[in-house]
Amino acid sequence: MKTTRLGRQTVRLGRPPAVLSWANIGGRMESQGPLAADFDELDDDPFFGRKTWEQGESAMQERCLRRALDRAHAAPEDVDAVLSGDLLNQCIGSSFALRSFGIPFWGVYSACATMGEALSLAAILVDGGLARIAGAAASSHFCTAERQYRQPIPYGSQRTPTAQWTVTGAGCCLLGTADRGPFVTHVVRGRIVDLGITDAANMGAAMAPAACDTLCALFRETDTVPADYDLIVTGDLGQLGREVTAELLEREGFVPGDRYTDCGLLIYDREGQDMHAGGSGAGCSASVLCGHLLGGLARGRWQRIVFAPTRALLSPTSTFQGESIPAVCHAVVLENASGAGEETVCSI
Amino acid sequence: MKTTRLGRQTVRLGRPPAVLSWANIGGRMESQGPLAADFDELDDDPFFGRKTWEQGESAMQERCLRRALDRAHAAPEDVDAVLSGDLLNQCIGSSFALRSFGIPFWGVYSACATMGEALSLAAILVDGGLARIAGAAASSHFCTAERQYRQPIPYGSQRTPTAQWTVTGAGCCLLGTADRGPFVTHVVRGRIVDLGITDAANMGAAMAPAACDTLCALFRETDTVPADYDLIVTGDLGQLGREVTAELLEREGFVPGDRYTDCGLLIYDREGQDMHAGGSGAGCSASVLCGHLLGGLARGRWQRIVFAPTRALLSPTSTFQGESIPAVCHAVVLENASGAGEETVCSI
Numbered sequence: 001m002k003t004t005r006l007g008r009q010t011v012r013l014g015r016p017p018a019v020l021s022w023a024n025i026g027g028r029m030e031s032q033g034p035l036a037a038d039f040d041e042l043d044d045d046p047f048f049g050r051k052t053w054e055q056g057e058s059a060m061q062e063r064c065l066r067r068a069l070d071r072a073h074a075a076p077e078d079v080d081a082v083l084s085g086d087l088l089n090q091c092i093g094s095s096f097a098l099r100s101f102g103i104p105f106w107g108v109y110s111a112c113a114t115m116g117e118a119l120s121l122a123a124i125l126v127d128g129g130l131a132r133i134a135g136a137a138a139s140s141h142f143c144t145a146e147r148q149y150r151q152p153i154p155y156g157s158q159r160t161p162t163a164q165w166t167v168t169g170a171g172c173c174l175l176g177t178a179d180r181g182p183f184v185t186h187v188v189r190g191r192i193v194d195l196g197i198t199d200a201a202n203m204g205a206a207m208a209p210a211a212c213d214t215l216c217a218l219f220r221e222t223d224t225v226p227a228d229y230d231l232i233v234t235g236d237l238g239q240l241g242r243e244v245t246a247e248l249l250e251r252e253g254f255v256p257g258d259r260y261t262d263c264g265l266l267i268y269d270r271e272g273q274d275m276h277a278g279g280s281g282a283g284c285s286a287s288v289l290c291g292h293l294l295g296g297l298a299r300g301r302w303q304r305i306v307f308a309p310t311r312a313l314l315s316p317t318s319t320f321q322g323e324s325i326p327a328v329c330h331a332v333v334l335e336n337a338s339g340a341g342e343e344t345v346c347s348i
Numbered sequence: 349m350k351t352t353r354l355g356r357q358t359v360r361l362g363r364p365p366a367v368l369s370w371a372n373i374g375g376r377m378e379s380q381g382p383l384a385a386d387f388d389e390l391d392d393d394p395f396f397g398r399k400t401w402e403q404g405e406s407a408m409q410e411r412c413l414r415r416a417l418d419r420a421h422a423a424p425e426d427v428d429a430v431l432s433g434d435l436l437n438q439c440i441g442s443s444f445a446l447r448s449f450g451i452p453f454w455g456v457y458s459a460c461a462t463m464g465e466a467l468s469l470a471a472i473l474v475d476g477g478l479a480r481i482a483g484a485a486a487s488s489h490f491c492t493a494e495r496q497y498r499q500p501i502p503y504g505s506q507r508t509p510t511a512q513w514t515v516t517g518a519g520c521c522l523l524g525t526a527d528r529g530p531f532v533t534h535v536v537r538g539r540i541v542d543l544g545i546t547d548a549a550n551m552g553a554a555m556a557p558a559a560c561d562t563l564c565a566l567f568r569e570t571d572t573v574p575a576d577y578d579l580i581v582t583g584d585l586g587q588l589g590r591e592v593t594a595e596l597l598e599r600e601g602f603v604p605g606d607r608y609t610d611c612g613l614l615i616y617d618r619e620g621q622d623m624h625a626g627g628s629g630a631g632c633s634a635s636v637l638c639g640h641l642l643g644g645l646a647r648g649r650w651q652r653i654v655f656a657p658t659r660a661l662l663s664p665t666s667t668f669q670g671e672s673i674p675a676v677c678h679a680v681v682l683e684n685a686s687g688a689g690e691e692t693v694c695s696i
Binding site: 003004005008009011051052054055077080081085087088089090091092095096098099101102103104105106107108109110111117120121124125127128129130131132148189190191192194313314315316317318321323326328330 | 351352353356357359399400402403425428429433435436438439440444446447449450451452453454455456457458459465468469472473475476477478480496537538539540542661662663664665666669671674676678
């Protein structure tokens with residue numbers, strides 16, 4: 001099968017790369033959440049054995065990459081590229097994580113949608129024969145994010161009900177050529193959608209229109225409907241954002257129903273853990289993908305899922321300057337059947 | 349010709365994308381430099397008509413993209429992806445620039461090597477038929493960079509002799525399928541090289557080993573030598589970094605001689621403009637590429653060049669925490685002859 005641009009946003013990969021291995025890691029809050037059993041490693045120490053939170057965030061990505069390499073029985077020399085990013089200024093979470101591996105490294109910045117973009121590009125490299133093995137990784141850390149974006153943690157500032165909690169976590173997966181999946185079969189690049197929302201404590205609502213835009217592009221360009229997927233998971237829209245997205249999709253004629261959920265809702269027990277609107281951060285979708293979702297696919301719980309993390313386009317500076325919060329959503333389709341060799345993917 | 353992974357770092361593109369159009373913009377200092385005639389637009393106003401420097405930086409990228417679209421006789425709807433980045437926290441320079449176009453947008457972060465990474469990925473998308481037209485863009489702004497990385501500008505802090513001056517500028521180019529070049533023929537992804545340098549005011553020296561590593565990978569994996577190229581241009585190593593890179597290359601047996609220069613040296617008259625070690629910033633290599641270099645290729649001044657911008661992996665936080673400054677260099681080969689259709693590229 002040939003790699004085909006199905007429309008302006010969706011590409012169907014002709015030789016769908018297999019996810020050879022994956023690994024994730026979380027912190028204390030993640031260890032108390034409903035997905036705890038889906039983590040490879042849960043560490044109570046917010047420094048992850050290092051001296052600063054930022055170094056701890058790098059340590060998380062580093063440990064995930066090491067574990068993913070071990071599981072794929074691969075050495076760093078076998079990997080031709082890693083695409084990785086995080087929320088820290090100048091993306092130091094990823095760059096210092098990658099420092100010791102000697103693997104060619106392309107940095108991506110797509111905020112909380114980083115794993116969607118990194119996975120898309122890694123898949124394109126392997127599909128095109130441009131890399132033997134390519135990795136995708138992302139992380140976030142509650143303490144580094146609070147320090148950088150919000151208030152010093154000892155202040156104990158109150159959060160609004162719409163606020164989300166930045167996940168302390170990371171995820172990494174390695175893509176290559178193999179007979180067994182899960183496979184990355186489609187990549188959907190997102191467009192910027194700006195409805196003029198300016199409340200940085202309500203990012204779910206700001207990002208919902210972007211999630212809807214990308215999911216509709218996928219459905220239209222592949223001629224599918226939500227029922228063709230076993231699970232549709234946005235990144236970290238949280239409770240409110242999930243509701244808005246579901247409503248927007250319904251208005252477009254795509255009723256997602258119960259098969260639609262959100263990584264930010266899955267990772268915490270919102271009420272038991274007092275997590276307000278849910279989890280967020282680049283490490284939220286990355287750690288949920290590289291544990292719960294890929295694990296569920298591998299075990300046959302689902303056969304075909306859409307992973308669609310969203311990002312907000314803002315910084316403390318842009319917020320101070322009164323800018324709105326545009327958003328983007330990057331999606332990939334993951335399937336247990338590669339569809340390779342078939343002339344057309346029948347059920348799509 | 350088939351797209352081929354020549355080695356771990358270098359890919360030869362089988363259907364080399366043509367650079368359909370390019371555009372750049374600069375500020376006051378750039379208008380006083382030796383490349384002034386190679387800029388499409390030079391604006392004395394550091395706000396570029398907006399209210400803040402950061403908005404001005406977005407305006408630069410926006411104007412470049414509009415001009416590149418005009419020159420390619422393309423509408424935003426014809427472009428399937430733009431890859432873009434800048435030096436600002438959370439890359440707001442690029443994301444707000446792209447906001448109004450409705451073009452699918454993947455954010456990249458590779459500091460001063462952003463244009464190298466963006467161009468590489470855009471070329472891969474067009475080469476593989478994954479995008480009809482793909483854009484690459486990057487920017488930097490002296491005032492936004494000083495405010496974010498160094499001291500408030502009114503302090504008038506003294507700079508060390510090894511310090512570089514952040515270019516106020518942006519560049520954008522659009523890649524597509526065409527009979528006429530320049531063409532992107534090879535992509536080289538860089539590895540992180542860390543020699544333990546910690547002086548953030550001497551980034552040229554920190555980045556030189558990465559430039560050498562990537563250029564040597566290109567030479568070895570394509571079986572070429574510096575003399576096979578008319579021009580080899582690193583990103584913004586400045587005076588000292590250029591000297592170190594030349595020496596390191598010579599030690600590896602690749603004598604670059606006069607055909608090797610650096611965008612940071614080209615853009616300013618170092619002595620006349622009191623620019624210390626030269627220019628830097630993501631907008632340095634981007635604006636030099638999208639004017640001087642692509643223009644020179646199109647006019648036949650050069651037939652084959654290597655564009656190899658470098659990045660430092662650091663942030664104010666990592667520097668405060670005593671981290672070293674690892675570096676990466678991402679390169680592309682640009683040629684007037686595409687080499688497509690030939691079984692082997694003869695002279696390479």
